[in-house]
Amino acid sequence: GDRIALSSPAGEISYDRLRGHADALAARLYAAGARPGDLVGILLPRGPDAVTAMLGTWQAGAAYVPLDPEYPSARLEFMVADSNTRVVVTDAAHADLLPGHVTAVLVGQPPAATENLTPVTPVAPRQDDPAYVVYTSGSTGTPKGVLVPHGALAARVDWMRSGYGIAADDQILQSASLSFDTHAEEIYPCLATGATLVLPAPETSLPEELAEHRLDAVTVLDLPTPYWHELVESPTAITWPAALRLLVLGADQVRPGALAAWREQVGDRVRVVNSYGPTETTVIATTADLGAADTLGRPPIGTPIGRTRTLVCDAYGNPVPPGVPGELYIGGDGVTHGYLGRPGATAGVFVPDPHGPPG
Known part of the structure; x- marks a missing residue:
């Protein structure tokens, strides 16, 4: 319309x-x-x-x-x-x-x-x-x-719309390079909901856009964690959008000190979600809402999102008890079709789940 x-x-x-x-x-x-x-x-x-x-x-x-x-x-x-x-x-x-x-x-x-x-x-x-x-x-x-097949993308978009509470009156910034799958998290939940996608000029930086108050109506930001660390720990104060209600982070471990600095600047008015997931599982696989308690220790990557299964296993593929290090296995509807034209590499990474349903 x-x-x-x-x-x-x-x-x-x-x-x-x-x-x-x-x-x-x-x-x-x-x-x-x-x-x-x-x-x-x-x-x-x-x-x-x-x-x-x-x-x-x-x-x-x-x-x-x-x-x-x-x-x-x-x-x-x-x-x-x-x-x-x-x-x-x-x-x-x-x-x-x-x-x-x-x-x-x-x-x-x-x-x-x-x-x-x-x-x-x-x-x-x-x-x-x-x-x-x-x-x-x-x-x-x-x-x-x-x-990435349409089914996996649709499953992720479906979860993002509900999990992030995307509504038609949201204004969502599109800042990721299209060569990173974060672009899908910014664009498709927005358009599937009837919200507005905000596209700054490609040659301008986020701090410039914020300083000029061109993003004041933006309600959702999705930023790489290392870049967010730079912004919140910068000696130059960042003017975050007045309408901002949700910040989604991903691509690296969140530093507790950066979260503390953010909370000093912004307080509790913005929901902060730490997301994790390799490209092979369609953008994200787990999320955690971060709060004051997460400034005191290592912020978690959270729990599996909808229609996703995670398991930490030892070198033999056996699940390990909570607190024991191991390798993270991810299954469910977000798993992609593997590597284009590389059946050997695909077979080495995309393995059957011995602890899940058949298939």
């Missing part, structure tokens, strides 16, 4: 207009050769065009591969080749970063006269259909593409 889906320095886009833009892009992707089940690259900075590209890719029945324009060209070429991506959504400013054999669909300009466009009839994805592929950092070797 007329509700605002996206708010950015370029203006506001209603849900109706966003759907229209996504439908139009789906037709262009189909004309460029993208078919259901294919992987379509998205080489764009975060912003309205990127959100349109994700939804348009899904409307065409395909899955998307985020390609960060800040990445070195060798890494982009590797990801395009590794994922067998042949069609990429980009803009005129970044099209030169693409390998020559790839078909570029440019946003921000009208379709070429040679594009033979016919509307695409969207087909509801099945649970096992791929939604997106996010690449690991490659810090332990070659980057691997994690194939």
Whole structure:
């Protein structure tokens, strides 16, 4: 309807207009050769065009591969080749970063006269259909593409909407790079609820946006824990949004001292959730609400979220008693399909649960 889906320095886009833009892009992707089940690259900075590209890719029945324009060209070429991506959504400013054999669909300009466009009839994805592929950092070797199915993403979005209490009057900041799966936590619970996604200019920093009071109406922030540590322990005071009600942290251990500094600045008015989960389990797997008691010791990563199972096991796969160190196993609806084109690596990490239901 007329509700605002996206708010950015370029203006506001209603849900109706966003759907229209996504439908139009789906037709262009189909004309460029993208078919259901294919992987379509998205080489764009975060912003309205990127959100349109994700939804348009899904409307065409395909899955998307985020390609960060800040990445070195060798890494982009590797990801395009590794994922067998042949069609990429980009803009005129970044099209030169693409390998020559790839078909570029440019946003921000009208379709070429040679594009033979016919509307695409969207087909509801099945649970096992791929939604997106996010690449690991490659810090332990070659980057691997994690194939996330729609069913796993839907299970996570369903929990986030209820677990975080997302409502239609929320304004949620989209600050994560699209190459990190946190973007899914920011974007999809928001749009699935009819809330407003706030998209700052890609070239501005969060402290700049906050200092200029451009984010005063934001109600939900989702930040990497190390970055949050920097902000709360900075000698320069940060002006947090007046409307902020929820802060979600993730990607590292929360320091008790940083939590104490945050509570001195903000008090109890903002709910703080510590989240944990590898990309292989679709964004998050456990959460803990943090309070005053967590400033005194190591803040926990919490308990499993809905339709998720966790178990700490010894080297032989046997569950260990509470308080005994071991390896964390995660099961349930958020487990992804493994590593794209790497059955050996997948088999080594995605193992059957001997203590859970069959399958």
